[in-house]
Amino acid sequence: MEHLNTLDAGFLEAEDSDRHISLAVGGLSIIEGSVPDSQALLAGIAERIEKLPRSKQVLRTHALDLNPPEWVEDETFDIAHHIHRAALPQPGDDKTLFRFTAEVMERRLDRDRPLWECWIIEGLENGRWALLMKIHHCIADGIATMHMFSGLSDEGGGANYANEIRAAKEKHDDSTGRKLNLNPLSWVGTVRNLTATATSTALLAFEGAIEVAGGLLSPGAQSSLIGPVSSMRRISCARVDLADVNKICEAFDVTLNDVALAAITDSFRAALVRRGEQPRRNSLRTLVPVSIRSPDAVGITDNRVSLMLPFLPVDKEDPEEQLRTVHRRLTRAKSSGQREAGSVALAAANIVPFPFTAWAIRALTKLPQRGVVTLATNVPGPRKRLRVMGREVVQVVPIPPIALQLRTGIAILSYADELVFGITGDFDTAWDVDDLAKGIEAAVARLVASATRNDEHRGG
Incomplete structure (x- = not known):
């Protein structure tokens, strides 16, 4: 069992x-x-x-x-x-x-x-x-x-895009497969290296834990995007060409995830304005799950994720500035230890007696958290179009859940030649999910236009 x-x-x-x-x-x-x-x-x-x-x-x-x-x-x-x-x-x-x-x-x-x-x-x-x-x-x-x-x-x-995530590219510890070195002089150096690595990882995780705890405990700006939800949902979807996203990536030297989050940023900024709210620097702290799944564990059915909690820059109006800010903040979050802190916390929780962790999780999930406003999770999908019973699957839409007072959640899926944004919203308080989807598509279109202008400027 x-x-x-x-x-x-x-x-x-x-x-x-x-x-x-x-x-x-x-x-x-x-x-x-x-x-x-x-x-x-x-x-x-x-x-x-x-x-x-x-x-x-x-x-x-x-x-x-x-x-x-x-x-x-x-x-x-x-x-x-x-x-x-x-x-x-x-x-x-x-x-x-x-x-x-x-x-x-x-x-x-x-x-x-x-x-x-x-x-x-x-x-x-x-x-x-x-x-x-x-x-x-x-x-x-x-x-x-x-x-x-x-x-x-x-x-x-x-074949799928899973091998492009960070966890799949990182080298994994193969110490168990190394041959035993019988030279005692080499043991001292090995122990020193292992100790230094463990210490630096622990320090990085500790710093990240402080940032994650601060993000979860510090309330953001007052917003209609967060609060109690009903039992009904709304769903919408945005679709953009991966070729357009790749063009943006090349023009601005950013990642696919940067472009996706920048488009989400611009659309949420428009949503706040539409709702008569002022977009502020701390208006949109976002839960960004980070896979820690190695390539050989793709087919194992469990959850292997850590997290980052960046603020998406909805206070900035210019799409290019939004993109560059997203890139800087995600780069900093990746190096801050947030990802490592989540991994260490989960590993530690798995060795604590389950009654204690169950009680702690139950207590924490019942608290009305006010720090995180939305979810944006990136899921790598198949590189080629699939077929079911001989029929082509022309589109795939990911459907994320919402919980813990988050009134909207977005799942980003790369499928064949498309990047698809599946949006789930609370029926009563996220009435504008279709506008949110249109805003994401419009934001990508503006970034494509900016990338084209940059190319023409360099070419001229």
Whole structure:
């Protein structure tokens, strides 16, 4: 039997802290062509899903949290409880599809059964159909979830952008595989190097811990973007060409994540102005999850993330200045130890007796935090378009959850030649998620225009 680690179990505790939230993540695949034969489709999807980890397992909890929850086989498993069909009313456009998706995602998964659902959605405009996969966040983080979603395709996955994340590029300790050096004179140097490395890492993590704690405990500017949420959701989506994003990256010597967060910055600035609020330097502290998943752990179903908590510069009006500021702040956050602090904290929590960590997480998640305003998570997706039952998956939209008083959350997914921003908002207080999506697309377009002008200036 496998137990949940502290972070996995934390998503259950966070969900329990607020009856209005559901901490499931979703992937909406829009597929070209007509829906396959009903029986063949159900059989094909069922066969692929049953191969996924956790698809036939339920959580078993223990009284008084004496031990962490553990995965056990569901002896009464019936796939009919998990695969559903629905048909959209006409015209079957994006607005109708996203409204239905929001209704599915806002409902909690039944913990007496395996924590996933799959919806086959018919009636989309232009003769298309869709698959909506919904999985509880306690099972996996964004990268592992996307790996599972890709496993439903005809290709069974394939090449993706996961190898471009920082954790995948870093060298991992291979000390266990080194040959033993029998020269005693070399041992002193080895011990000295290991001690120095451990000390510098500990100091970096300590500095990062101070910054993370300050970000979580220090309230930001008063904003309608943060506060209690209802049990209903709104969903929208922005799509931009990866070629345009890469052009911006080359022109300004920044990363894809910098461009995505700069576009989000500009759109949130417009949202604050639209709501009659003054964008300030401390208006948009953002939770940016950072993967610590190594390449050989892509297919392991669990959560392996740390975090950064930068302020996005909504106080700045010029798009280029926003981009450069985002780049500087993320560069500083990456070197400040915030990422290392999260990793160390999670590692430490995993060796503390579970009753204590469960109590602490439960207490913390019930506190009305005022420091973090929104979530922006970047998920690397497949490099090439996938196919399901011989039909091409033309679009994939990531669906993030919202919790802990965050009224909006954005998941950024690279799929084939697109960068897709899936936006989840509280139904009552984030009424302008469509405007937020349009603002992201407009911000990227302005940066492309700036990049083109820079190229022309250099060329002239």
